[in-house]
Amino acid sequence: MGMAEGLRERKKRETKQRISDIATGLFLEHGFVTVTVADVAEAADVSVNTVYNYFPAKEDLFLDRMDGVTQRLARMIRGRDRGESAAAAVLRALRQDIGAVSPAYGLMDGFDAFMNVIEHAPTLKARLFHLQQQVHDAVVTTLREETGAAADDPLPLLVGGQLAWIENTVVAYITREMTAGRKATTVSREALVLLDEIEELLSERVLTYAVREG
DSSP states (O other), rough: HHHHHHHHHHHHHHHHHHHHHHHHHHHHHHHHHTTOHHHHHHHTSSOOOHHHHHOHHHHHSGGGGGGGGGHHHHHHHHTOTOOOOOOHHHHHHHHHHHTTTOOOGGOOHHHHHHHHHHHHHHHHHHHHHHHHHHHHHHHHHHHHHHHHHOOOOHHHHHHHHHHHHHHHHHHHHHHHHHHTTTTHHHHHHHHHHHHHHHHHSOOOHHHHTTTOOO
C-alpha cells in the first residue's frame, strides 16, 4: 500500500512538472497575457480542471518554483552557526550562492527571457511584489522566534527589513545586469563586491543582532 501511494505521488509530481514546463515554454514564446489556461491544458493534453488542481492561479504556472524563495532568508537565519548573527549568516549564504553562480539568483542563460515575460505581465509583477512581502514577513517572524523578542519589540521588524533589503538589492542588481545580456560569471563577481559595500552600510546593531549562543 505504501509503495502504491509512493507511485501515485510520483506520478502527480511528474504531471505537475510536465504541465509547468509546457506552460513556461508557451509563456516564453507567446507571452503570459496571450496564453490562456485552456491553451496550456490543450498543449499538455489534460483538462482545464486538472491544470487548476495543480495550479490554483495562472500565475502559479510561471512562478511555481517561487515557493521556496519566500522562506530562503528565514532558512539562512535559522541555520546560522554558533556565534554567528542573523546578518552574518545571510551575508555568508548570499556570498556562497552568488559566488557559485547559482541559477537561484538569476545567474543563468535565459534569465533575460524569463524576466521579459514578467515585465509584460502586470499580474506577475504584482505576484512578485507579494512574494517580497512574504519574504519580509517570514524573516521578521523567524527573528522574533529565534530571539524570543516580545510582541511589541520593534527590533525584529527593523532588522528584518534590513536583511530583506540586502537580498532585494542584490537580486535587483543581478536582474538588471543579466537582462542587459551580460555574462553570469561577470555579474556574479560584481554582485559580491556589491555585498561588501552593503555590509559596510549596515550598523553594528544590525550586524550583531540575533547571535546564536555557543
